[in-house]
Structure formats: structure tokens, C-alpha cells
Amino acid sequence: MAIIKPFKGVRPSRDKVALVSSKSYEAYTPAELGAKLDFNPFTFLHIINPGYKYHQEISGDQRFQMVHNRYEEFKENEIFLQDDLPSFYIYESSDFYSNFCGIIAATAVEDYKKGLIKKHEGTLQKREILFETYLKATGFNAEPVLLTYKDDQDFNTFIENVKKERPEYEFSTTDKKLHRLWLIQDPERVEKIISFFDGVNDLYIADGHHRSASSSLLADDLESENSNHTGQEAYNFFMSYLIPESHLEIAEFNRLVKDLNGLSTEEFLIELDTYFRIENKGPNLYKPSQKHHFSMYLDGEFYSLYLRKNLYKFDDALSRLDTEVLYRTILKPILGIEDLNHNNRIGYTHNKLDILSIKNNVDNGSYKVGFGVVPISIEEMKEIADAELKMPPKTSYIEPKLRSGLIMYEF
Known part of the structure; x- marks a missing residue:
């Protein structure tokens, strides 16, 4: 029984939403970031990079306070407006290749603590505490946690019927995506959404494990400071984007x-021969095609690596993950990389950037060797979460990636 509720979102005025919303801060090159900040006074990037107008790099508590100040300025200037009524928000992003659609809502921290909201990644305590400090200082969250649930045809039809109406937002961005957002404020529709998720037994975190953990820390912190705590305060919930499994990539x-x-x-190839059948594929780009099949790029040539399954022990869901297979057979025993979170000898590139990125990184001398894997399935992700196991870091690159500055959730 998942508990979700509508909330009074803070969001850009309709005429400015295309100018306000942005990709994540890390997605911009320094040149792109400078251009956005120089020529767009409405971009959300001004809020999360508050020292830019002073030509200074600001960090720590001072930066968090300035983020809060800049956010308040956007509200004072009516760039941001708060909805009068608690709302659910249906948000859709689409392009020629894909379509993502789900519901932005407030999700119960208690469900996270009880394990109804399931996780498949570990978190770093240092990052949890840092983001909790950020949330407490700024007073808002602009990055919903991406949650997924099992498809339900009747509920999907309900969403599709809402989408036939005029959206509150409809705008395109320079990455050729169309963004649309609908407000759900009608009591009957609100109740239908609440009732549907009340019947959902499991929600899975697809992206946002640190955000979820930090929201839990924040709830505990603010509860300890509130002698009149009721359990219904905004800090007992965190903003989520809930999408059906079929909309997850x-x-x-x-x-x-x-x-x-x-x-x-x-010597390296001889070591690999213990666990893999190796074939040299030459200089042409080569990708793996199935589970337990890997590509490798080394010294200007691609290789296929087929796991010798009779020598490798499959004992749980984690052991069957290809990223774990690589760790147990190559990265740790041969290349000496034990801690995947804290070793500067290993790097990652998600395959949205194409297999060519492996070749380029090796050819330019940044790395000596690269390994390609096939993507995991949603079933594998759920199996890991159900077993309360944790995937190796950087196992999956999950979409959709939401734009920042579309909706803010205040505590």
C-alpha cells in the first residue's frame, strides 16, 4: 500500500517555463553553462549556481544559503508561482525515439523506511548528509526521485484520457524533446490516483537513491525539532516521479x-583465458550481443569475451549481473580494483554515448582497456531490490532524466 499525496507545487509561470527549465548542472560543458548564465536571466541554473553574478566560486553553507536566496528572488519576481490547490502533475517528455510519462507526487518517507520503496544501489553516507544539509538550508527540492511500478492497463488508460486535454505546459527544448505537463486538482481524479497507488505493493527506485536517503535523514532531523509533529508535515514526504515499467529505459x-x-x-590475455573464450575481432567497432558476453578494446583491437559458465559460480541475483561478473573475474582478481567507489584507475561511460566512446578513450591514452556490456533488464533490477542486494556502482543508465526547475517541493 503505497502512500502518495498531491502537493502545492512551486513552478515557473507558463510564459517562462521553457526559459527556466534546464538540464542537470553536470550535463553542460563550461562553455554551454556560461552562455546560459550570461544570456538567460530566467534559467534555473542561476539558482543552483548563485555565485555566478559575483564571479566567484561559492561552496558549503554559504552556497546553500545563497541558493535559498536566489530561489526566493525567483518567487518574489513571480518567475515562480505556487499552486493554490494541492495537485498531482502528469509530466510527459518525448522525442522521435521515446516517450516517457508519469505522475509527479509527494511520496511517504515512511514507505521508504519500511522497505515498500525498494532500492537496488548502495549510498555513500557522506553524500546523504551533504544533500540533507542542502535540503534543510534551501527549503525546497527540485529533483524528484524516479520511481517505477508495474503497468496497469486501466490506470494507463486513465492517464491517456487526461492527456487528451489541454496541458498547462507545452514546450520544446534544444535537444529536440517535447515537454508537456497537466495539473490534476479535481477531487475525483485526485482520489483515483491515491486509490490506485494504495493498491500498489512495491515501488522501485530507478534513479535517486541518495535523494531518497537524504529525504529520510531530513524527516528525522525536522521531526526532532518539532514538538508538535503530526506525521503530515511536508518533510514527511519527498517529491517523486512515478512511471510505469514500460516507460523506463x-x-x-x-x-x-x-x-x-x-x-x-x-600476460593479461592469458589471465583472461581462465574465465573467458576470447576472439580477436580486429579494429572495427564491436558490441556484445547477450548476457555474459562482453566486448573488450585493447591496443587498437576489439575482442569478444564469452564467459566459461562451468567455471563461474552463479549463486544469487547479484552474481548473475554482468557488471558483477566483470568485477569478480577481471577487475578485482586480475586488475586489482577492489573498491569500485574509490579507485581512480576505473572510469565509466554510458552507452548513450555509443561504443565509440570506449575506443576514443583508449586511443587518446586516457585509459588502457575498455569493456562493453549489455544493459540489464527491469526484471534484473527488481530481482536485486527484492533480495535486498546492491548492484555495483554504475550498472545502469536509466531514463527519463527530468529537467530541473519544472516543479519545486517545499518543506
């Missing part, structure tokens, strides 16, 4: 390693 993260741990190419 999972791409792979490929692995790159800077050296062969003191081995020559010939």
Missing part, C-alpha cells in the same frame, strides 16, 4: 581501466 555503463596492473598485453 535502461542503458549500460561500460568500464574503462587506466592500466593492466603491471601485466603485459600477452
Whole structure:
């Protein structure tokens, strides 16, 4: 029984939403970021980069306070407006290749604590605490956690019927995506959404494990400071984007390693032969085609690596993940990489950037060897979460990626 509720979102005025919304901060090159900040006074990037107008890099508590100040300025100037009524928000982004649609809502922290909202990745305590400090200082969250649930045809039809109406927002962005958003404020429709999720037994975090963990820390922190705590305060919930499984896309993260741990190419290939049947594919781009089949790029040539399954032990859902297979057979025993979270010898590139990115990174000398994998399935992700296991870092690149600045959730 998942508990979700509508909330009074803070969002851009209709005439400015296309100017306000942005990709994530990390998605811009320095040149792109500078151009956005120089020539667009409405971009959300001004809020999360508040020191730009002073030509200073600001960090820590001072930056968090200035983020809050800039956010308040956007509200004072009516760039941001708050809805009068608690609302659910149906948000859709689409392009020639894909369509993502789901509901933005407030999700219960208690469901996260009880494990009804399931996770498949580990989190770093340092990052949890940092983001909790950020949330508490700024007073708002602009990045919903991406949650997924099992498709339901009747509920999908309900959403499609809402989408036949005129959206509140409809705008295109320079990445050729169309964005549309509908408000759900009608009591009957609101109740239908609440009732549907009341019958959902499991929600899965697709993206946003640190955001979820930080929201849980924030709830505990603010509850301890509130002698009149009721459980219905805004801090007991966090903003989520809930989409059906059919609207989730999972791409792979490929692995790159800077050296062969003191081995020559010939010695390395001999070591690989223990667990893999190896075929040299030459200089042409080569991708793996199935589970437990990998590509490798080394010294200007691609190789296929087929796992010798009779020598590898499959004992749980984690052991069957290809990224875990690579870790157990190559990265740790041969290349000496034990801690995937804290080792600067390993790098990652998601395959939205194409297999060519492996070749380029090796050819330019940034890395010595690269490994390509096939993407995991939604079933594998759920199996890991159901077993309360944790995937290796950078196992999946999940879409959709929401634009920042569309809707803010205040505590």
C-alpha cells in the first residue's frame, strides 16, 4: 500500500517555463553553462549556481544559503508561482525515439523506511548528509526521485484520457524533446490516483537513491525539532516521479581501466583465458550481443569475451549481473580494483554515448582497456531490490532524466 499525496507545487509561470527549465548542472560543458548564465536571466541554473553574478566560486553553507536566496528572488519576481490547490502533475517528455510519462507526487518517507520503496544501489553516507544539509538550508527540492511500478492497463488508460486535454505546459527544448505537463486538482481524479497507488505493493527506485536517503535523514532531523509533529508535515514526504515499467529505459555503463596492473598485453590475455573464450575481432567497432558476453578494446583491437559458465559460480541475483561478473573475474582478481567507489584507475561511460566512446578513450591514452556490456533488464533490477542486494556502482543508465526547475517541493 503505497502512500502518495498531491502537493502545492512551486513552478515557473507558463510564459517562462521553457526559459527556466534546464538540464542537470553536470550535463553542460563550461562553455554551454556560461552562455546560459550570461544570456538567460530566467534559467534555473542561476539558482543552483548563485555565485555566478559575483564571479566567484561559492561552496558549503554559504552556497546553500545563497541558493535559498536566489530561489526566493525567483518567487518574489513571480518567475515562480505556487499552486493554490494541492495537485498531482502528469509530466510527459518525448522525442522521435521515446516517450516517457508519469505522475509527479509527494511520496511517504515512511514507505521508504519500511522497505515498500525498494532500492537496488548502495549510498555513500557522506553524500546523504551533504544533500540533507542542502535540503534543510534551501527549503525546497527540485529533483524528484524516479520511481517505477508495474503497468496497469486501466490506470494507463486513465492517464491517456487526461492527456487528451489541454496541458498547462507545452514546450520544446534544444535537444529536440517535447515537454508537456497537466495539473490534476479535481477531487475525483485526485482520489483515483491515491486509490490506485494504495493498491500498489512495491515501488522501485530507478534513479535517486541518495535523494531518497537524504529525504529520510531530513524527516528525522525536522521531526526532532518539532514538538508538535503530526506525521503530515511536508518533510514527511519527498517529491517523486512515478512511471510505469514500460516507460523506463535502461542503458549500460561500460568500464574503462587506466592500466593492466603491471601485466603485459600477452600476460593479461592469458589471465583472461581462465574465465573467458576470447576472439580477436580486429579494429572495427564491436558490441556484445547477450548476457555474459562482453566486448573488450585493447591496443587498437576489439575482442569478444564469452564467459566459461562451468567455471563461474552463479549463486544469487547479484552474481548473475554482468557488471558483477566483470568485477569478480577481471577487475578485482586480475586488475586489482577492489573498491569500485574509490579507485581512480576505473572510469565509466554510458552507452548513450555509443561504443565509440570506449575506443576514443583508449586511443587518446586516457585509459588502457575498455569493456562493453549489455544493459540489464527491469526484471534484473527488481530481482536485486527484492533480495535486498546492491548492484555495483554504475550498472545502469536509466531514463527519463527530468529537467530541473519544472516543479519545486517545499518543506
